[in-house]
Amino acid sequence: MTDxxxxxxxxxxxxxxxxxxxxxxxxxxxxxxxAKWGAEISLEEVLDxxxxxxxxxxxxxxxxxxxxxxxxxIMLIDLERSPxxxxxxxxxxxxxxLVASDDDAA
Numbered sequence: 001m002t003d004x005x006x007x008x009x010x011x012x013x014x015x016x017x018x019x020x021x022x023x024x025x026x027x028x029x030x031x032x033x034x035a036k037w038g039a040e041i042s043l044e045e046v047l048d049x050x051x052x053x054x055x056x057x058x059x060x061x062x063x064x065x066x067x068x069x070x071x072x073x074i075m076l077i078d079l080e081r082s083p084x085x086x087x088x089x090x091x092x093x094x095x096x097x098l099v100a101s102d103d104d105a106a
Contacts, residue, residue, distance in 0.1 A: 007046060008039040012078055017050055020073030024054070047074050 007030070016027040033046060056072040 004042040004044060006039070007034055007037070007041050007043060010043065014078075015046070016077040017047070017074055018077045019054075020075060021056075022073070024074070026050075043076065043079075047076070050074065 010030055013030050014027050015030055015033060016025075018025045028050075033041075037046065037049065051072050051074040054072045054074065
């Protein structure tokens with residue numbers, strides 16, 4: 001058993017991806033990916049499958065690295081960068097705050 005992060009461990013409902021080098025971007029529903037490829041798939045394998053049509057290979061797909069070889073830069077946006085709020089939180093809920101009730105004060 002490996003310690004690679006798996007799809008079942010992904011913290012958000014939306015899986016957002018973006019490339020570091022080109023304009024390729026997208027978002028997928030976590031449940032749809034799990035239904036298609038299984039919940040136990042590693043996140044690296046998910047990225048490999050999403051970037052299948054990219055003209056640049058993923059580092060995990062290269063057997064022998066060449067000196068000036070380019071790679072696909074696809075990444076999971078919300079795991080690479082820390083978003084100010086979860087990407088699947090409705091905008092209206094971002095301004096909500098917890099208020100203590102009178103029962104909690106006693």
